[in-house]
């Protein structure tokens with residue numbers, strides 16, 4: 001494949017702007033359409049990115065015959081449209097969370113597997129410069145053996161119909177990132193705060209990793225993304241510690257017993273690495289490379305199922321007061 005890939009974006013909401021921007025801006029992709037529900041808003045979005053608006057999925061697929069569809073729908077509306085796209089046999093990049101129910105996750109993954117479809121999910125945090133560098137430090141043994149990890153992520157609420165929106169749609173990045181960096185989580189316990197506006201606003205988890213490391217996870221919809229450190233990842237090993245602040249803001253690596261730390265933060269002109277949105281550009285680069293090479297997606301949709309499986313285990317733990325084993329299956 002040397003011609004530009006034809007890409008359509010499904011969903012013309014807030015984050016859908018990033019999908020449209022990226023695929024309209026790349027030299028190796030043509031944004032062939034944007035699908036939305038509201039004709040005026042969809043027309044405005046399509047016009048902003050020099051493409052065609054659609055409000056009917058079947059018509060868009062028939063006319064544009066995209067090589068890839070990028071799906072960016074409201075959190076709780078992913079299942080039906082994704083299944084239709086799988087049934088249409090089209091390569092997919094879908095937003096997190098995959099879905100809210102494990103049976104729906106299984107149905108999507110099994111259908112895509114049977115149809116042999118490229119099925120990627122946007123866990124873009126993996127591509128943040130501090131995360132890439134922290135992973136390299138871990139893999140090179142710089143931190144020694146990881147013995148504890150911390151994830152904290154909180155901001156304004158993003159309320160939907162589910163009581164577990166915070167856990168499933170926001171903290172899914174944490175489940176994915178901690179396993180990406182430290183390997184499988186094999187058990188967990190959870191304590192949720194009371195329902196506020198129909199949703200568990202605050203939650204705290206303890207985690208056990210297959211490696212023997214332990215971890216904690218704190219997620220909140222009762223905080224603010226305006227606060228510095230609204231996201232924090234701490235990776236403590238026997239030889240050193242890495243802390244990641246606000247995904248893209250800063251990585252600090254310290255050696256045990258050494259008062260002097262090594263810090264990465266984007267240089268004056270390095271807007272690309274400083275940008276949260278840039279993590280998605282980087283992921284798309286990896287997605288397009290894999291798709292063109294006929295290789296599996298860099299982050300397969302099964303990672304979305306795994307994050308959901310861990311979230312469901314946390315719900316069970318909170319309800320029963322018990323620690324839950326979380327094998328990979």
Ligand SMILES: NC(=O)c1ccc[n+]([C@@H]2O[C@H](COP(=O)([O-])OP(=O)(O)OC[C@H]3O[C@@H](n4cnc5c(N)ncnc54)[C@H](O)[C@@H]3O)[C@@H](O)[C@H]2O)c1
Nearest residue numbers: 011012013014015016035036037072073074075095096097
């Ligand atoms: N990976 C990330 O860093 C990141 C960041 C922000 C949002 N997201 C994810 O992106 C997704 C969308 O978030 P958002 O903030 O843009 O939501 P949003 O509610 O602003 O936008 C969703 C859009 O989809 C439209 N829509 C709903 N049903 C549709 C249908 N059947 N066909 C076509 N359009 C339909 C809605 O009208 C709306 O315009 C969510 O899953 C969210 O979790 C991911």
